Amino acid sequence: MVTAKVWVLKKHFEGFPKPSDFEMKQVALANLKDGELLLESVFLSVDPYMRPYSKRDMKEGDVMIGTQVARIVESKNPAFAVGTFAVANRGWRTHFISDGKDLSLLPASWPESLPKSLALGTVGMPGLTAYVGLFEICKMKPGETVLVNAAAGAVGSVVGQLAKIGGCKVVGCAGSDSKVAYLKSIGFDEAFNYKTVTSLDEALRKASPDGYDCFFDNVGGEFASIAINHMKKYGRIAVCGAISQYNDSVPQKGPYIQIPMIFNELSMKGFIVTSWNNRREEGVKALLKWVLEGKLKYHEQVTERFENMPAAFIGMLKGENLGKAVVKA
Numbered sequence: 001m002v003t004a005k006v007w008v009l010k011k012h013f014e015g016f017p018k019p020s021d022f023e024m025k026q027v028a029l030a031n032l033k034d035g036e037l038l039l040e041s042v043f044l045s046v047d048p049y050m051r052p053y054s055k056r057d058m059k060e061g062d063v064m065i066g067t068q069v070a071r072i073v074e075s076k077n078p079a080f081a082v083g084t085f086a087v088a089n090r091g092w093r094t095h096f097i098s099d100g101k102d103l104s105l106l107p108a109s110w111p112e113s114l115p116k117s118l119a120l121g122t123v124g125m126p127g128l129t130a131y132v133g134l135f136e137i138c139k140m141k142p143g144e145t146v147l148v149n150a151a152a153g154a155v156g157s158v159v160g161q162l163a164k165i166g167g168c169k170v171v172g173c174a175g176s177d178s179k180v181a182y183l184k185s186i187g188f189d190e191a192f193n194y195k196t197v198t199s200l201d202e203a204l205r206k207a208s209p210d211g212y213d214c215f216f217d218n219v220g221g222e223f224a225s226i227a228i229n230h231m232k233k234y235g236r237i238a239v240c241g242a243i244s245q246y247n248d249s250v251p252q253k254g255p256y257i258q259i260p261m262i263f264n265e266l267s268m269k270g271f272i273v274t275s276w277n278n279r280r281e282e283g284v285k286a287l288l289k290w291v292l293e294g295k296l297k298y299h300e301q302v303t304e305r306f307e308n309m310p311a312a313f314i315g316m317l318k319g320e321n322l323g324k325a326v327v328k329a
């Protein structure tokens with residue numbers, strides 16, 4: 001019999017998550033029945049959505065939500081061979097049992113040399129978020145100027161590079177000078193540290209005096225309120241995330257956006273990547289191809305050991321990650 005380790009939400013987050021909000025438990029797994037598989041998590045993802053979704057969907061005592069790349073270690077299902085890797089959505093667990101229906105196998109074309117953890121990042125949900133947000137929501141066209149914030153993270157770093165692949169000028173901002181240097185190294189035309197600029201308004205104007213056609217917003221709050229005034233006529237805003245607001249106990253107040261929306265006839269659309277599963281297969285294929293061609297670079301912030309899941313999650317919310325934050329179990 002296998003005993004799994006799991007992390008549960010011990011106490012709903014109040015403000016910024018803290019280590020004492022989590023508790024690690026042990027769960028004995030039953031022996032496999034016919035048709036079932038035993039999987040072992042190899043890489044687990046820590047993502048911003050876990051913060052707002054915990055409030056909306058979870059109760060205290062629930063296993064933390066999340067996805068993993070897992071290896072099949074025992075199989076009583078002839079359709080799944082031991083040693084195969086799959087992406088699962090089974091939360092913060094070291095081991096779990098599946099009937100296979102909830103698993104997405106890594107594409108057959110996945111090369112041995114490529115880290116399998118990329119299926120949680122650049123070639124997974126965050127990469128697809130960038131793909132859908134740019135092509136479907138922003139309807140980005142060659143020659144346009146694209147702005148993205150949280151640009152050195154999992155989604156933002158792909159947004160910037162896809163915008164370059166699509167023939168656009170790209171401006172990104174991030175929260176440290178080393179992240180800004182990274183953005184320049186992966187092809188961003190302009191990048192700045194939003195924490196140290198004296199004026200965000202001035203930094204946005206300087207980076208693109210003519211304004212922005214597309215704004216891929218990962219942050220919301222004050223940044224978005226200022227950036228909206230820099231949109232060009234008929235500009236498009238993809239409202240992807242609002243990480244600057246996820247830990248607020250008291251909702252932030254305006255400024256309000258109606259006036260620039262009206263005068264520049266802007267379009268603003270929120271989206272959830274999982275509502276675009278019709279683009280999933282095509283998106284993963286395209287992202288994998290660009291990675292293999294060297295056109296789409298990736299960086300991962302790998303935290304070692306399952307025991308450090310809460311620390312990796314909290315660190316990501318604080319901005320300690322460059323690229324995708326993952327945990328190697």
Ligand SMILES: NC(=O)C1=CN([C@@H]2O[C@H](COP(=O)(O)OP(=O)(O)OC[C@H]3O[C@@H](n4cnc5c(N)ncnc54)[C@H](OP(=O)(O)O)[C@@H]3O)[C@@H](O)[C@H]2O)C=CC1
Pocket residue numbers: 047048049125126129150151152153154155156173174175176179218219239240241242243244245271272273274316317318319320321323324325
């Ligand atoms: N709509 C959808 O379907 C999806 C939405 N998202 C959203 O996209 C955004 C990025 O996610 P992801 O790429 O996975 O995460 P990241 O890898 O970008 O990690 C989060 C980053 O957010 C930045 N950050 C944290 N707090 C603030 C703040 N107060 N102001 C500005 N930046 C902040 C930090 O970078 P820095 O050092 O630059 O501050 C941190 O590294 C999130 O808002 C997330 O919720 C993600 C996936 C799907």
Ligand SMILES: CCCCCCCCC/C=C/C=O
Pocket residue numbers: 048049067088089125240241272273274
């Ligand atoms: C099978 C993967 C399920 C993962 C859920 C991802 C939901 C992302 C929506 C994010 C919203 C804001 O961060």
